[in-house]
Amino acid sequence: MDSVGKEFFERRYKQIGGDIAPLELPQVLRVNTLRITAKELIPRLEKKGVQLKRLSFTRNGFEVIKSPFSLGAITESLLGYYYIQEAAAQIPVEVLDPKPGEIVLDCCAAPGGKTTQAAAAMQNQGTIIAYDLKEHRIPSLLMNLERCGIKNTTVFQGDVVQAGRLGLKFDKILLDAPCSGNYLSEPGWFDKRDEQGIESSVNIQRRLLKSALDFLAQGGTLVYSICSLEPEEGELNMQWAIEHLPIRLAKVNLQIGDSGLTNIFGKSLHPDVANCRRFWPQKTMTQGFFIAKMVKL
Amino acid sequence: MNSSNKPTLKKFLAQFGMSVEVPATILGRSHFIVKERALLSHRPLFSGELVAHERGDFLIPSVDLLQKIGKGARHKVTVNAHGEWLFICGRDVFAKSIVKHTNPVTEDRVAILNEEGECIGYGQVTAPLDTPGKRPVIARIFDLGDLLRRERKSKKVKDDKGNS
Numbered sequence: 308m309d310s311v312g313k314e315f316f317e318r319r320y321k322q323i324g325g326d327i328a329p330l331e332l333p334q335v336l337r338v339n340t341l342r343i344t345a346k347e348l349i350p351r352l353e354k355k356g357v358q359l360k361r362l363s364f365t366r367n368g369f370e371v372i373k374s375p376f377s378l379g380a381i382t383e384s385l386l387g388y389y390y391i392q393e394a395a396a397q398i399p400v401e402v403l404d405p406k407p408g409e410i411v412l413d414c415c416a417a418p419g420g421k422t423t424q425a426a427a428a429m430q431n432q433g434t435i436i437a438y439d440l441k442e443h444r445i446p447s448l449l450m451n452l453e454r455c456g457i458k459n460t461t462v463f464q465g466d467v468v469q470a471g472r473l474g475l476k477f478d479k480i481l482l483d484a485p486c487s488g489n490y491l492s493e494p495g496w497f498d499k500r501d502e503q504g505i506e507s508s509v510n511i512q513r514r515l516l517k518s519a520l521d522f523l524a525q526g527g528t529l530v531y532s533i534c535s536l537e538p539e540e541g542e543l544n545m546q547w548a549i550e551h552l553p554i555r556l557a558k559v560n561l562q563i564g565d566s567g568l569t570n571i572f573g574k575s576l577h578p579d580v581a582n583c584r585r586f587w588p589q590k591t592m593t594q595g596f597f598i599a600k601m602v603k604l
Numbered sequence: 605m606n607s608s609n610k611p612t613l614k615k616f617l618a619q620f621g622m623s624v625e626v627p628a629t630i631l632g633r634s635h636f637i638v639k640e641r642a643l644l645s646h647r648p649l650f651s652g653e654l655v656a657h658e659r660g661d662f663l664i665p666s667v668d669l670l671q672k673i674g675k676g677a678r679h680k681v682t683v684n685a686h687g688e689w690l691f692i693c694g695r696d697v698f699a700k701s702i703v704k705h706t707n708p709v710t711e712d713r714v715a716i717l718n719e720e721g722e723c724i725g726y727g728q729v730t731a732p733l734d735t736p737g738k739r740p741v742i743a744r745i746f747d748l749g750d751l752l753r754r755e756r757k758s759k760k761v762k763d764d765k766g767n768s
Contacts, residue, residue: 456667461643
């Protein structure tokens with residue numbers, strides 16, 4: 308049986324209660340509260356013919372209903388008044404809930420959507436350490452930090468496993484891990500992914516999780532997120548974490564998404580895996596997503 | 605360029621009639637006001653508040669410094685929405701776009717503001733600001749759109765994390 312192609316993925320998603328729905332996702336922006344309030348920004352954009360609708364499940368997210376021009380190139384964007392950020396991608400930082408004064412590690416930070424969101428939540432106070440391994444992703448990260456007026460962040464290029472040399476213990480860690488992506492994230496996605504690729508992502512994710520937890524203070528929170536629907540990268544990784552790492556899975560309190568699956572391909576998982584959230588695009592009208600909240604024991 | 609010829613923030617701001625000492629630290633080719641000094645030995649790429657970038661023999665301001673220039677510059681010129689759009693696309697300023705100014709004269713360096721009072725860049729006056737016609741009156745030196753052009757120039761990011 309082929310382990311690639313749309314039929315393969317459709318079959319496995321149906322086994323775990325999902326499906327494939329060809330959707331066109333709306334453009335979504337997040338108001339950068341370090342620069343402006345939604346109350347100030349919305350009428351200003353409306354005057355230019357932009358129609359926005361508040362998202363019910365994020366604090367500062369708005370769906371773009373109509374825009375006569377590209378929202379990435381106007382003065383308001385260049386001044387960092389907003390960040391174009393997919394709806395599901397806004398959720399990990401809301402779950403992490405970083406506060407002013409805390410020390411936060413962002414493990415795979417580029418292009419900076421979540422880093423800038425965390426800095427805004429922290430009101431530019433405290434410290435964010437942002438790592439990204441890939442050199443070609445760094446310019447976008449730096450540009451977005453500049454645009455959004457971020458002042459509490461220090462960026463390193465490299466593997467986050469090197470963060471140990473900084474000698475810091477973090478209150479909170481965001482691990483938005485490299486993943487297989489999902490069928491809405493890339494044209495031709497079905498033909499580019501297979502079981503081997505998923506396994507390779509799983510290996511990277513477990514390595515990053517293990518390292519990141521070393522840097523987390525006891526009682527600290529780590530939010531793990533991926534834009535993959537593959538259970539190996541989501542629930543099965545969380546089962547592995549429960550078995551191998553000093554963590555407990557806390558409940559992700561969201562009104563959107565489904566509980567994490569606790570029975571996958573005939574395997575029963577720890578009941579706490581249900582504390583995670585899984586976003587099937589046809590239900591959430593977002594990209595595919597998985598999010599878990601861990602507390603270090 | 606040897607270190608004595610390096611552009612300094614003091615000189616850069618002086619061209620706008622601003623006399624400000626900025627305690628900046630240089631990381632690579634960018635100037636920052638660093639809070640976490642203990643991290644500097646680990647060679648970060650970015651730390652704290654970005655102030656400016658070096659580009660050849662010149663400095664270009666960060667978005668935040670540009671706003672400070674907009675407030676503190678001796679000469680300011682406010683342009684209408686059409687002029688604003690052209691300017692952030694890299695074009696010069698024409699007399700018909702100007703809605704307000706502080707009476708700069710030829711060769712003065714001026715901050716360019718939009719009608720919201722935000723600084724969108726700066727330029728140099730090349731002709732009296734009431735000169736009608738097809739000739740620009742302010743030559744653009746730097747505009748906010750530089751941010752996008754800089755990013756586009758850098759290696760195109762192939763995002764393997766979706767559009768997050």
